[in-house]
Amino acid sequence: MNRSPARTARRGLAxxxxxxxxxxxxACGGESADEGAGGATEITVGVIPIVDVAPIYLGVEKGFFxxxxxxxxxxxxxxxxxxxxxxxxxQYQFGFSNTTSLLLAQTQDVPVEVVTAGxxxxxxxxxxxxxxxxxxxxxxxxxxDLEGKxxxxxxxxxxxxxxxxxxxxxxxGDPTKIEYVELAFPxxxxxxxxxxxxxGQVVEPFLTIGTQGxxxxxxxNFVATDPGLAVAEYFTSTNYADSDADIVEAFTAAMNExxxxxxxxxxxxxxxxxxxxxxxxxxxxxxxxxxxxxxIDTASIQKLADLSEADGLFAKDPDVDALLP
Numbered sequence: 001m002n003r004s005p006a007r008t009a010r011r012g013l014a015x016x017x018x019x020x021x022x023x024x025x026x027a028c029g030g031e032s033a034d035e036g037a038g039g040a041t042e043i044t045v046g047v048i049p050i051v052d053v054a055p056i057y058l059g060v061e062k063g064f065f066x067x068x069x070x071x072x073x074x075x076x077x078x079x080x081x082x083x084x085x086x087x088x089x090x091q092y093q094f095g096f097s098n099t100t101s102l103l104l105a106q107t108q109d110v111p112v113e114v115v116t117a118g119x120x121x122x123x124x125x126x127x128x129x130x131x132x133x134x135x136x137x138x139x140x141x142x143x144x145d146l147e148g149k150x151x152x153x154x155x156x157x158x159x160x161x162x163x164x165x166x167x168x169x170x171x172x173g174d175p176t177k178i179e180y181v182e183l184a185f186p187x188x189x190x191x192x193x194x195x196x197x198x199x200g201q202v203v204e205p206f207l208t209i210g211t212q213g214x215x216x217x218x219x220x221n222f223v224a225t226d227p228g229l230a231v232a233e234y235f236t237s238t239n240y241a242d243s244d245a246d247i248v249e250a251f252t253a254a255m256n257e258x259x260x261x262x263x264x265x266x267x268x269x270x271x272x273x274x275x276x277x278x279x280x281x282x283x284x285x286x287x288x289x290x291x292x293x294x295x296i297d298t299a300s301i302q303k304l305a306d307l308s309e310a311d312g313l314f315a316k317d318p319d320v321d322a323l324l325p
Contacts, residue, residue, distance in 0.1 A: 059258025
């Protein structure tokens with residue numbers, strides 16, 4: 001992994017600043033992975049119990065990581081807010097997080113960097129893993145109608161608000177007039193039904209659960225922003241990338257094989273999902289699959305950076321080149 005002198009110089013400052021961040025952990029610095037059974041290197045990867053991370057579970061099952069000399073421990077977390085500092089501090093060697101959260105970390109000098117792609121949206125706004133739900137019979141019939149309405153998202157000022165804003169903007173509405181409400185994904189559908197919110201941005205399996213219950217999907221905020229949007233990536237700390245470059249290279253190779261395999265074998269993806277999620281069988285059958293690719297879509301990440309910056313998410317301009325390998 002080649003790094004510019006500017007990136008190397010920034011690393012020392014980044015390490016000093018990471019503990020001052022709101023979500024930093026008490027531990028600091030990188031820790032090398034231990035040697036596991038059979039001489040394999042033990043690594044811990046922070047993931048979220050969602051469809052998006054199915055490739056890494058498949059890769060472990062198929063032995064792709066073992067072939068690279070890695071013994072993988074998958075640690076479940078609720079989201080990137082916990083995974084990013086755990087990787088930055090050395091508690092985990094690798095992690096999975098959405099693009100906007102990683103960009104935000106980069107603007108706050110958190111010492112992390114992307115190693116490979118994680119998950120991408122589809123190219124079809126009517127068959128994507130993300131969407132905007134409204135109650136059956138709602139007077140909200142298109143994205144522009146969200147102007148002036150109360151819309152639920154799982155996290156304020158992050159990828160789902162930025163992409164919903166773009167969906168509304170493209171449809172001729174004014175997203176600055178949306179009132180966003182933060183709710184966990186499982187709570188969004190019931191809140192819409194009760195009338196606590198007018199609409200909600202969700203991802204699978206909550207999108208299929210909602211539409212099976214009679215709700216209307218206004219379309220994908222991810223696809224509207226960029227067909228095939230780079231939604232999330234796998235990453236490590238800059239410390240670990242420097243101290244254990246061979247392990248990072250091995251992880252990246254195994255992860256890339258896993259991503260491509262998952263894209264080519266959707267039936268196997270659906271078989272492995274119940275091993276780490278609680279998705280009901282009837283929902284699983286109709287689930288919209290995302291796209292997986294081993295290629296990092298730099299242009300897509302830059303577009304998210306630009307839109308997030310326009311929404312005022314960053315205190316300073318993000319440096320996409322500094323975040324990517």
